[in-house]
Amino acid sequence: MRTDRTFTMLKPDSVEKGYIGAILEKITGAGFKIVAMKLTQMTQSDAETFYAVHNERPFFGELVEYMTRGPIVAAVLEKENAVQDFRTLIGATNPADAAEGTIRKMYAASMGENAVHGSDSDENAEIESQFHFAGREIF
Ligand code: IDP
Ligand code: MG
Secondary structure (H helix, E strand, C coil): CCCCEEEEEECHHHHHCCCHHHHHHHHHHCCCEEEEEEEECCCHHHHHHHCHHHCCCCCHHHHHHHHHCCCEEEEEEECCCHHHHHHHHHCCCCHHHCCCCCHHHHHCCCCCCCCEEECCCHHHHHHHHHHHCCHHHCC
């Protein structure tokens, strides 16, 4: 299992607020190389599948509605120790708890609308990348 790739989404709130450029600048400035990227919109079924691990949680309906309400930027990122370093760069799930200078601290509004996704393991990075991209779209 490779350890130098992770998967991210700039969530609908980031796109709506015009933060795509600023967030990508933070990501590349932190040493991540973009090896796949697109603007896309998740369907209800896409979001239910992508977040299936959370389907028993009370916020699941809200999460699916949020993630499908507009376009997202999906991307695969490459860097040594990618998963862990990217989670550090984005900060805690709740922006109120996120460290100063992290993407969620800078750009997220709330626990629900928290600007950006980052895979939580090498295995999920691979699964999530393949969910959004064909092999020939990852460079
Ligand atoms: P993560 O994105 O930091 O890995 P997870 O616990 O995997 O956090 O939750 C997935 C997503 O579900 C979060 O990024 C956030 O958008 C949403 N979420 C998590 N907890 C809550 C909550 O308590 N209320 C509303 N939305 C939540
Ligand atoms: Mg998670």
